[in-house]
Amino acid sequence: MHGSVGQIRSVLPELVRAELGANVAVCVPYPYLSLAKSLLADTPIQLGAQDLCEHHIGAYTGEVSGAMLADVGCEMVIVGHSERRNYFAETSETAARKVKAALDAGLWPVYCVGETQQQRADGVARDVIADELKVLAGVPTSLYAVAYEPSWAVGTGVVATPEQIAEMHAFIKQTLSPHTCVLYGGSVKGTNAAQTMATDGVDGVLVGGAALSATEFLRICRAAH
Template sequence: MKRKHIVGNWKMNGSAVVIDDVLDQLLKQTLPADVSVCVPSPYLQRAGERLAGSSLRLGAQNVSEHGDGAYTGEVSARMLRDVGCHLAIIGHSERRRYFAETDESVMNKLARLLEVGLFGVVCVGETLAERDGGRAEAKIESQLAQLHTLMARGATPKRFCVAYEPIWAIGTGRAASLEQIAQMHEFIKRCLGASYAVLYGGSVKAVNAADILALSAVDGVLVGGASLDAKEFGEICRAAS
């Protein structure tokens, strides 16, 4: 059986003490999945040192769409690689909503990651209004459209995956139904190809992870707040088996 991908997104949370505590607890556990932890940028170096030599992979929560240069406050893909990152989340709904990221800028970010050999976790998702209006698939298809250009240039399933996160189910405590998750994951695979991994993100917790991960079209999960709790995150990872 192919191992599931479990990606923890700490968002703008944590501290040096929390980094040490949570990662040390995770390192003591047996995790039967490919596990990545995406911490805030100021703690990437510290987390990377903590995870060195382990099976846990370090990830960033964002990356600049530009290379090195006069872009004050930005962090380039090369810099992420230098501090030990293996991957980065791009296009998260919070980035799109609060920082006006567009589908085009998300694709530029993925291109920068691919240039330096990092893996991209590309987030897509629809609002409740789009879901209720029957436009969910059209919205996702439009977000995926520009990926085909990069796929034609060699962006294989080993270079990126997609994380489907219904915006109405993020941080709300409300998860999409198993039927809704399965249908959308199957749709995304039809758009990109069955070999591309599709993760689910949206109020994933220990209580629902096993049911979500058991769906054949779900290749893993993108975990938000629950990833800050080493015990619960470990339970989610073990649900992958």
């Protein structure tokens, strides 16, 4: 929950001017989606939202449906982010319904999974991830991406080691399919992006706070290229 009209107008044109070679998408807060779409028109940069409602239409005041997101030009949406799970009591069951809603609207869901520090210390990280991945059972791998974001590394400045990342990404691909697109999210910034993306099994990154700075986000995008 960051941003303003001024920030959107400052950051996005810089991304457009950079003519990035990597696949890049930005997921901005709901009020700025139409503005972002206009600034990204005729560019390969994709637009996404940070969440969606599990319901398609109806008396759900304050919610935003997948069809509405598609209507204003969104191509993708984040589902099940750790902050949604931690602060808004979202469960994997909720996420499953949101994934279906996204697919029904023709959106590409980026489904987030990850364990807490305590769960990792208890040796149940794989069990937690396996349970969260059940949401995607039966969904063709070309229709979504998985973002591995250990909650102990989100917004903390702590980044999982390449060994930890490689191990969990391999487990996710083993559980779903070797062709699954798996992103890493967790305090990704310009100084660690290249190493993270060079790690086995990492197909890209889900960037948080670093994307608020055009300079920092461009460093990450160029590392991907």
